[in-house]
Structure formats: C-alpha cells, structure tokens
Amino acid sequence: VTQDELTQTLRDFTERRDWSQFHTAKNLAMALSAEAGELLEIFQWLTPEQADAVMNDEQTAGHVRDEVADIYAYLLLICDRLEISLNDALREKMRHNEERYPPDQYFGSAKKAP
Amino acid sequence: VTQDELTQTLRDFTERRDWSQFHTAKNLAMALSAEAGELLEIFQWLTPEQADAVMNDEQTAGHVRDEVADIYAYLLLICDRLEISLNDALREKMRHNEERYPPDQYFGSAKKAP
Amino acid sequence: VTQDELTQTLRDFTERRDWSQFHTAKNLAMALSAEAGELLEIFQWLTPEQADAVMNDEQTAGHVRDEVADIYAYLLLICDRLEISLNDALREKMRHNEERYPPDQYFGSAKKAP
C-alpha cells in the first residue's frame, strides 16, 4: 500500500462523516500531539528494558499499534491539508541531517547540532 | 519510495553514528512527542484560518515540513524498534474505526465513540 | 494552602504507595507531557469560542479541572525531585521576559523574541 492510497482512505473516511470541518491544520496538530501523549503514557513508568519489551504482552502490543496508527493518521491528514508530501519532506530532512551531523563528529554523541 | 526504504535509510543513518544506544522505544516516544510539540508551537497563536494558510510563507512552510519529517522519522524508528508494520497498523485501525464510527451516526459530530 | 504544603501532600501520597521508584525526573516529564496531551484532547475539535466556554458544561468542567490538577501535580513532583522552587523559577522567568519582550515593541504581536 502506498502513502497516497492511505491518504485517500483517510480522506474518504473523513468525508463520509463530514469531519473536514474539524480537520483544520491547527486542530490536527493538536490531535497528533494528544496521540503522541497517549503513546508516552504507555511507556512513562516502564524501565528502558520494560519499554523495549512492550510487544511481548498482547494487550499492550495492541495498544501500541493503535497509538502509532493514530499518530500516522493525523500526520497524513495534516500533510494532506497542507499539501505536503510526507515522503519528500522526510527525504529532504535526511539529506539535511546527513550534512548537519557528520558521522565522525557525532559518533556515539546525543548532542544537538548547533 | 516505500516505507521500508525510508526505514532502511533511517536505520543506516542511526548506525553510522552509533545512535541505536539512545533509540530505546521509551526515548523515541519522548522524541516523537517533543517534535509534535514543536509542530504545535508553529500553530499555537494562529487563528484557524492563519494556521491553514501557513504554507504561503516560505520560511514557515520549511519549518512545518521539517517538523512533520521529524515526527515521521521517529514514528518509523519506533516501529522499527518494536517490529511494527506502520502501514498494517494504520489499515487495521481504519477497519476498526469504520465499525466504531458508523457514518450516519457520527455525521458532522466530533463526539468520541464510547 | 502554600506550594510547599501541596508538595508535601504529594510526597506523602507517593511514599505511602512506594511510588518514588517510578518518579524519576525523566518519567515525571513524560507523565506531565501525557497529561498536557489529555488537556489538548478536550480542546482539539472545539472552535476558539467553544473552547473558552468549556466550563459551562459541568462534565467537561470536571474533566478540565482534573487535567490541570494532574499537570500541576507532576510539575510539583518534578520540581521536588530536582530541588527546584517553582515559584522562584517563575518569578525569575518573568523578570527575564519583562526585558526580553518590551511592551512597546511586542504590543499585539505574537512574534517570538530572537
């Protein structure tokens, strides 16, 4: 399935419910952030090791899949609303990051580039 | 470009910098949420109309593309870490939402399903 | 009630449940952000006018009070963990912002100071 097909599915879903009126860029950014918060909630009290093993529990695994799906849905809807190609935006960003973070200079370092 | 190819690009980028040590599921969820916050910040003082017109200003447009790219990058990295297919997760969620939100019952309504 | 008394109440509550083990600064920052996301969720599909009128509905009002309380609780717990005086931090920040945003220069403007 391509990104365009997923976007089309989301667009159809939205239009059949007349929900475009709610889907301003501003509101979608809020919804995306709220969903990112729900993903955080799953991990907040877990040790790093427990967090990495979260898919071993079937119920939590389903919860995680739900949240990443929600985040992706709102991300695609924002991009559709603002006429952004998400794939292109990421590729452009990766090219930029390749230059911004030279591997030898940032090897094993979590410092942010200036 | 497929989602798998983008994931592979991110994985290579990460490994060449020895950053996998930082990319626990817990940390990636935090980074995703922090980036979602940066997207919010762009829109926070704008009216809904101004927010929808945000791509007309070249500098802000670049900023928005940057943030959606960052969110997508962390989303793909979380899914890679937890061995989740993001595309499948979204399609599964859409099937579920089709049943959960019958169009006639939720037409024009922003209520959350129980 | 003073801020110190509220912090003491939270500390007692936490200790009686042996929850300090979960309350690292990192985890508390995640919990705070997750609660901020729940506050967002209340407002996300509302028009600015509907959002400002949110306390007129008793059930939503209770929900909003719950979320601001949760955010404040985690904020106080982070400050307690890191030995920060929240009141002092805010007063210091206000002094700084007075200089950073001269009223005549930023009157009616949502621009961020450089």
Add this chain to the structure above:
Amino acid sequence: VTQDELTQTLRDFTERRDWSQFHTAKNLAMALSAEAGELLEIFQWLTPEQADAVMNDEQTAGHVRDEVADIYAYLLLICDRLEISLNDALREKMRHNEERYPPDQYFGSAKKAP
C-alpha cells in the same frame, strides 16, 4: 508569593502587551503542551540516572528551570482564563486519588486504577 499574586503578575504582563487576544483556552493548552515537549527534549536521550542529575550542570539546570516556569505560567493563565482555582483543583484531585488508589492495593504498583 501566593498563586494569586503570580497570576496577577502574569495577567499584567499579558495586558501590557495586548496579548489576551492570543490567550484563548485552546491556544494556552497548545502552548502548555509545546513547553512540556521542550522539557521532554532535555531528558529524551538521557538515562534515568543522567536525567536525575540534570541540575548538576549549570546550563542545563537553567534550561530546566526555564521550562518548568513556562509550563507553570501557561497553567496559571489557563486557570485564570477558565476561572479555575488551581490549588483547589489539585486538592480535590488528591482527595479523589486517595480513594482511587488504596495504598495497600497499589503499593509498589504502577498500574492505573480502572
């Protein structure tokens, strides 16, 4: 300094810059969440131990104090806008949580109450 005095300081600051027009409940909730994201960013790549030691570095300590101050400022402004007493909301929530999480039943457990 009391909470009411801090709120009054924030209100004066806002009015002298004619910023109330931006401070709808909806926009303030977004700003709060964006600031919570900036706090997350400080901690995102740190181990739990490094995160707890964050105040030992003077520059990072100042950054943390800045962010908790920003979060508190927006929290007070939302409460002012919606006419909520933040202190009362927290005390009410603590009373509720005392009943919801009986110490013997939730001792050492990070489970969420149903």
